Structure formats: C-alpha cells, structure tokens
Amino acid sequence: MKSSELKQKYLDFFKNKGHTIIPSASLIPVNDPSVLFNTAGMQPLVPFLIGQKHPQGKRLVNVQKCLRTVDFDNIGDDTHHTFFQMLGNWSLGDYFKKESIAWSFEFLTAQKWLSLPIDKLAFTVYQGDKVVPKDEESAEIWKSLGVFKDRIAYLGKDNFWSAGEKGPCGPSTEIFYWKSKSKTPKVFDASDNNWVEIWNNVFMTYNRKEDGTLEPLKQKNVDTGMGYERTLAALTGEQSAYETDLFLPLIKKIEELSKKTYASEKKNMRIIADHLRAAVFLIGDQNGIVPSNVDQGYVLRRLIRKAIRLGKLIGIGGCFTVQIAEIVVKEYKDSYPELHQNYSKILFELEKEEHKFNSTLEQGLKEFDKIAVQSKMISGKEAFLLFQSYGFPLEMTQELAVEKNIKVDAVGFKKEFEHHQELSRVGAEQKFKGGLSDASAETTKLHTATHILNEALRKVLKEDIKQRGSNITSERLRFDFNFDRKLTEDEIQKIEAEVNKVIKEKLEVVREEMPVEKAFQSGAHGEFGTKYPPKVSVYTVGKNYSKEICMGPHVKNTSELGRLKIIKEKSSATGIRRIKAVLEK
Ligand code: SER
DSSP states (O other): OOHHHHHHHHHHHHHHTTOEEOOOOOSSOSSOTTOSSOOSTTGGGHHHHTTOOOTTOSEEEEEEEEEOSTTGGGTTSSSOOSEEEEEEEEESSSOOHHHHHHHHHHHHHSTTTTOOOGGGEEEEEEOOOSSSOOOHHHHHHHHHTTOOGGGEEEESGGGEEESSSSEEEEEEEEEEEEOSSSOOOSSOOTTSTTEEEEEEEEEEEEEEOTTSOEEEEEEEEEEEEEEHHHHHHHHHTOSSGGGSTTTHHHHHHHHHHHTOOTTTSHHHHHHHHHHHHHHHHHHSSTTOOOOOSSHHHHHHHHHHHHHHHHHHHTTOOSOOHHHHHHHHHHHHTTTOHHHHHTHHHHHHHHHHHHHHHHHHHHHHHHHHHHHHHHOSEEOHHHHHHHHHHHOOOHHHHHHHHHHTTOEEOHHHHHHHHHHHHTOOHHHHHHHHTTSOOOOOHHHHHHHHHHHHHHHHHHHHTOTTOOEEEEEEOSSOEEEEEEOSSOOOHHHHHHHHHHHHHHHHTTOBEEEEEEEHHHHHHTTOBOOTTOOOOSEEEEEEETTTTEEEEOOOOOOSBGGGSOEEEEEEEEEEETTEEEEEEEEEO
C-alpha cells in the first residue's frame, strides 16, 4: 500500500461517518508557550475538548504534523521519528466509546478499508485506579465485535493519556498489530515488541487540575491518534517506515550521494533522512522557524548539524542538505502546500546553515580529538569552546564523547554559557528548555529523585538492580535498569511509596569528593560501563540510604522534592526496563 492511499482511506472513512476534514495545524504552537512543538493531533484542539464550540462541528478528522524531541536518542530504530504525522478523529462531546471502537474496528478490518486480519490485532484497556473505574465497557465493546478475551489486556498508566501534567485527559484503549512474520500468539502480551501500537483511542472525560486531581469535563470527548508511519510499515509488511514510500526516495538519494548501501549504513542513513525531513517541515511550516541558539531554532540547528556530521561520516562530500530537501518538498508538497510556498526559504536556510557549519566542522572535530586524548572528561569550558568557536551543540559534543567513552561536564557548560551570554536565570531556563542539559531547580530535584528511585528499586524488586541509563529533562526523569519482566501495578505502587517515604523523611543529601577507587570501596554505586575520572563526587542520601558516584547537581534535602509519580514503565531493550517519572508538587 502507498502512503497516499492510507491517508485518503482514513479521511474518506471518517468523512463517511460525518466528520469534517480539518487542515493540519502548525508544528509551532501559536498560543501555547508551555510546549515548543505540536506533539499530538489533539493539542491544537484543547479549547474545544474543554467546551469551546468548534466552527467546523463536533466530528473532526485530520492528519496532523507532529514533532517530538523526547525520542531524539531513539531515532534510527524501527518505530520513532522526530517529525511524524498523526491520523486523528475526534468527537467533541458527540459520539463516545461504542461508535469510536466500532469504527476503528471497521476501518482496520473491513475489506473495503484496510482489510487487516482480526487475528493480527490486540487491544489494551484501562485497568482503573482509585478515581477512574476499570474500563470494562471498552473491553465488552471489543468482545461484541468478535475479539477474543485473550487479546485484550488491562493496563495501568499506559492506558491513561494526557498531553501534559494538566489539562484534558482520560482512559484509553490502544490497538496493537502483530508485525512479525511468525504465527500470532494466542495470548496478547503488550510487552512483546512484535506487537506494535498503531492506534490510540482516548476517552477524554477528565481535566487534570493544577493540584493533580481530576475533575470531570463538561463533555465526553473522543481523541484518537493513529501513527501514520508505523501503520504504513505494518500494512506494507516492512520493518519500518524508512522502507516505505515515505522515506525510500530520501534513502535512495543518500545512498547515491554517499556511494554506500542502506544495508551497510542503515542507522546513520535513517537519522539523516529523519532529521532533514523534520528540518524541512520546521523551516517550511506556516509559522516557519530558522536555525538559532535558542528554543525551537536550537532544536532545528541540532537536527541539521547532526545530519551534516553523519553525512560526512558516511562519505558524503560537499553540501548535500539541499539535495535531500528538494526531494522532501517534491514528495510532500501535495499534502503540505506550505512546503511549496516556502521552497526557496527552505533551501536558503539549509544552505546557509550547512556553509556555516562546514566551515568549522573539520577544525572542530580536530579540536575535539585534541581535547579527548588529553582527558577523560570534557570540561564545561572546553565544551563551550566547541560550541562557540566551532558551532558544536552540546549534544553533539556529548555524542562524540560517548563514542570515545568519555564524559562531558554539561553543568559546567551551562555555567560557561550563562556567563558568556550574561543571561538572567529565568532567561537561561527558557533557552535550555529546547534541549540543552540544564541545572534548573526542576532537573536538580529530578537528579536526586533518580538516586532515591535507584535504591528503591533494589529494596522493592531485588538487590542486584543496576542503573543502565539515565536521562533527565526539566519535565521528567527516565531511568533504565536490569530487570527481565514487566513490573506489576503493585510493584510500581510500592516503589512510589518507598521513594515518597524517603522524601518525607527529610534526609540530607551530602556531597564528598574522593578517588574513584575509594568511592567504589565505600560501596558507592556507579553506572555500568561508565569510565570515571580519577577523582569523583559521591552523593549520599541520609546516613546511608543511597550512595552514588555522580556529577550532580542535587538538592540539599529530600524534603525539597514533592511527590514522585511513575508515569510509564516499559521495556527498553532485552532484559532492561525503563521507568519515566515526574515530581508533583
Ligand atoms: N492524543 C493521543 C495520542 O497522542 C491520541 O490521539 O496518542
């Protein structure tokens, strides 16, 4: 199946069910300073989900441009993209579960539409909590359509959807597709990666208030989102969207320019294609942006510069981003005329950025190598030099450092940045929101919460839990650890309770500096596979609750943290689980 056919079928199907087709909103939210980009189809519809009358009625359908930066590190795998398109249909206080589920089922399975075998589908519904009831109703509707009960799983947090920490939200039912060529298992296991989530139907019936509590919305809404890229990969039987017509013309051009094959350079070519496609959509958007060192412009700069660096790495000579951009515009302009209207701007900005970066890239890489052989840690000053003199975004220095197994003092970098830019603290926090690692009050708290969580996992699950990765933004913490199965709801609650108990105990957090051997002798934990400098900081929570080698920064007392809430628990790789958690006031 071609991508255009899937899109047309989706729009036609819901038009037949009385929906009005609305255009995609801009990637850059106009009246919403809380987010940098539009991350879901429902985001521009928030006022209408909470009761405002939509001029085009109560049933809407569209294909929305979305961009998510949270998955930056996952780009290159089969299922994530920075820029992606979401097929969505909405009921603004009109139809509800019965129609929504029946229509999703009809669209997926009817011969006239996608004609997917029922046997390849599975479904999750909300298992309920103290406030929101178990969603038996949705499960019953699926069953009434012929779905076996073994193919319906009741899940917790994964089936309660909200765009942010406050605003409209509700329980959801998700649809999964068995992508493997092997026989579909009789019993559905949502943690098996062969089951790909393709569609999410959210029953938006609540509003989460500032204090975290839920209140019923005035109207019962439906908000569905189908991943266009993922679904197309599933329908065509391809491993990922990169092998479908959404990306193949780009990949072919990259092969031609680099004189390498996709098979030999799969990940790098995928990242180049993903990032440049995103860059074209950002510059060519109806509220288009240009590369800069702040906010959205900084994200755009990171995307372009990473693509350029990887292009060089796989042997592309000279300037090439424009050649890829030409293909993106050609392939997408029929659906997104703004790309055609902004064609010369897209090419001009890309060429300018590439020239600028090319003139310093080679010299910068030499400088990086020089710094890297001299030490195991790139200081804040050095990272800032690479940024200011050679245009290396901090994340690029960090990526290069990972390849050489050394660390970067991101906190020191930020200090240098602030010092040089003479930014106010507030101003700096805004600027760093776009992706630069920061040391804001929020991330500082999340750093300490991560240490407590690490220990709580050992206490609740088992003693030999080890950190396998950590990533902190000002919004949330993400923590990877060795464990070979999905956590139960009960375990998640126990972990939360353990962390929150420690927070309430008002324990002091103390930092000491010592030689790395001494740190390990004293029982401090470190991250598996990390090379530490000879002298390290050790942070201890309480008398001896947790002891970890870490660069910080941390709060002085656990009482500063608020309340930890785990918002997601999933597999991150074989034998590795990933937890995402936030701190609530
Ligand atoms: N808002 C939900 C999502 O993004 C459904 O559209 O998954």
